[in-house]
Amino acid sequence: xxxxxxxxxxxxxxxxxxxxxxxxxxxxxxxxxxxxxxxxxxxxxxxxxxxxxxxxxxxxxxxxxxxxxxxxxxxxxxxxxxxxxxxxxxxxxxxxxxxxxxxxxxxxxxxxxxx
Amino acid sequence: xxxxxxxxxxxxxxxxxxxxxxxxxxxxxxxxxxxxxxxxxxxxxxxxxxxxxxxxxxxxxxxxxxxxxxxxxxxxxxxxxxxxxxxxxxxxxxxxxxxxxxxxxxxxxxxxxxxxxxxxxxxxxxxxxxxxxxxxxxxxxxxxxxxxxxxxxxxxxxxxxxxxxxxxxxxxxxxxxxxxxxxxxxxxxxxxxxxxxxxxxxxxxxxxxxxxxxxxxxxxxxxxxxxxxxxxxxxxxxxxxxxxxxxxxxxxxxxxxxxxxxxxxxxxxxxxxxxxxxxxxxxxxxxxxxxxxxxxxxxxxxxxxxxxxxxxxxxxxxxxxxxxxxxxxxxxxxxxxxxxxxxxxxxxxxxxxxxxxxxxxxxxxxxxxxxxxxxxxxxxxxxxxxxxxxxxxxxxxxxxxxxxxxxxxxx
Numbered sequence: 001x002x003x004x005x006x007x008x009x010x011x012x013x014x015x016x017x018x019x020x021x022x023x024x025x026x027x028x029x030x031x032x033x034x035x036x037x038x039x040x041x042x043x044x045x046x047x048x049x050x051x052x053x054x055x056x057x058x059x060x061x062x063x064x065x066x067x068x069x070x071x072x073x074x075x076x077x078x079x080x081x082x083x084x085x086x087x088x089x090x091x092x093x094x095x096x097x098x099x100x101x102x103x104x105x106x107x108x109x110x111x112x113x114x115x
Numbered sequence: 116x117x118x119x120x121x122x123x124x125x126x127x128x129x130x131x132x133x134x135x136x137x138x139x140x141x142x143x144x145x146x147x148x149x150x151x152x153x154x155x156x157x158x159x160x161x162x163x164x165x166x167x168x169x170x171x172x173x174x175x176x177x178x179x180x181x182x183x184x185x186x187x188x189x190x191x192x193x194x195x196x197x198x199x200x201x202x203x204x205x206x207x208x209x210x211x212x213x214x215x216x217x218x219x220x221x222x223x224x225x226x227x228x229x230x231x232x233x234x235x236x237x238x239x240x241x242x243x244x245x246x247x248x249x250x251x252x253x254x255x256x257x258x259x260x261x262x263x264x265x266x267x268x269x270x271x272x273x274x275x276x277x278x279x280x281x282x283x284x285x286x287x288x289x290x291x292x293x294x295x296x297x298x299x300x301x302x303x304x305x306x307x308x309x310x311x312x313x314x315x316x317x318x319x320x321x322x323x324x325x326x327x328x329x330x331x332x333x334x335x336x337x338x339x340x341x342x343x344x345x346x347x348x349x350x351x352x353x354x355x356x357x358x359x360x361x362x363x364x365x366x367x368x369x370x371x372x373x374x375x376x377x378x379x380x381x382x383x384x385x386x387x388x389x390x391x392x393x394x395x396x397x398x399x400x401x402x403x404x405x406x407x408x409x410x411x412x413x414x415x416x417x418x419x420x421x422x423x424x425x426x427x428x429x430x431x432x433x434x435x436x437x438x439x440x441x442x443x444x445x446x447x448x449x450x451x452x453x454x455x456x457x458x459x460x461x462x463x464x465x466x467x468x469x470x471x472x473x474x475x476x477x478x479x480x481x482x483x484x485x486x487x488x489x490x491x492x493x494x495x496x497x498x499x500x501x502x503x504x505x506x507x508x509x510x511x512x513x514x515x516x517x518x519x520x521x522x523x524x525x526x
Binding site for chain 2: 016019023
């Protein structure tokens with residue numbers, strides 16, 4: 001069993017959604033993550049703050065710290081989940097049911113274990 | 116608040132209405148848009164947080180706490196405003212302190228404010244749905260088949276009126292209350308009718324309108340300041356009518372007429388609730404149209420079958436209703452009752468002698484009813500004519516399919 005990181009990018013805007021629509025989206029997240037949590041497939045997850053990120057980069061001898069890291073909306077990582085899966089196929093099938101796919105993309109990466 | 120472990124139906128919508136009302140009371144009605152902004156941001160925060168962490172144990176308390184903190188953030192920018200409202204905001208409920216009945220009063224005074232006589236009638240319903248009901252502009256537009264921009268504009272104007280005329284958010288005086296309550300009941304009645312008579316549009320949203328109308332009327336019926344006989348009558352009327360909805364649409368989404376409905380599918384608990392409120396409405400010395408309409412609905416609800424309905428009583432109830440408030444649709448319903456009591460010929464004559472017949476020119480149910488009556492008289496040619504006319508008018512897809520089936524049966 002390996003661990004996989006699901007990075008949820010570019011969640012778009014929820015600004016115009018009604019209360020009812022928002023509740024429906026939460027319901028879909030509950031349906032998706034509830035089962036996975038119960039079976040221990042989801043081992044962690046956090047929401048990241050949308051603003052106030054920093055990008056640090058050494059330029060010569062100077063350390064440049066800029067607001068960011070968002071060159072464009074597509075790169076914003078809204079949050080992540082860590083899931084247990086035996087291979088990429090299983091990790092992808094776990095991510096398949098995530099409602100985020102209606103709003104943005106999910107990047108799936110295997111977390112390399114210590115050898 | 117028993118919302119542990121699951122998100123109850125419409126939790127967001129109902130909490131949104133509660134939070135907007137309470138924050139508007141604290142901020143002052145001129146800051147209604149600020150209250151709405153704070154609540155919308157809180158809901159979005161919940162959406163994004165709960166997506167990752169799951170739903171908290173006490174979702175309603177969580178929402179209130181987040182809204183309170185966001186409100187405090189907002190007012191930090193304005194010193195005088197801060198002093199006035201910060202203390203009040205700290206008294207808002209959270210996960211630890213439950214929702215007090217005082218906060219439920221906020222919903223009530225908010226509704227009454229939305230129905231202030233200075234606010235144009237057509238804006239009252241949109242404003243009530245938006246602020247107390249937690250509906251979005253788009254949902255309101257969809258429910259009323261209007262343009263989003265039209266509804267948005269009405270809301271902006273109404274809020275401007277509240278600000279400019281300093282309309283207060285408070286329980287009206289004893290003298291002013293009856294007029295305001297009457298206007299509020301009318302709004303709730305329209306809300307329900309809009310949801311109940313689904314001619315076109317989004318079926319789900321419209322069912323929500325019925326639920327919301329019943330919820331708001333229930334609040335009024337339970338509050339000591341507003342539990343008037345007319346309130347009970349309106350609530351009874353809505354419950355008794357809504358109780359029949361489960362039987363109106365069959366498994367395939369097709370319309371089933373009252374005559375053919377499986378009465379065991381009616382919501383009998385709802386009927387019992389309706390009957391209790393009908394009892395409670397029978398006091399005081401005023402009979403409103405809600406009383407009579409509730410009596411009509413009760414007459415249907417109490418009948419073991421369509422044929423065994425007390426049709427002569429129905430005719431006299433409709434006569435009473437028409438004497439109070441002439442309405443072409445009520446006159447058409449009366450004609451149906453006449454047909455049931457005295458035969459299809461009498462029904463057709465009742466329709467033909469309706470003074471208001473012309474105003475129903477574009478009402479498909481007029482022709483559908485005539486078609487049905489001609490069919491009962493055995494004149495399938497004239498029946499087909501009527502069903503064809505009904506089909507030429509706009510109606511929902513299930514209605515169209517129903518009329519087509521009827522037309523088929525004429526051949």
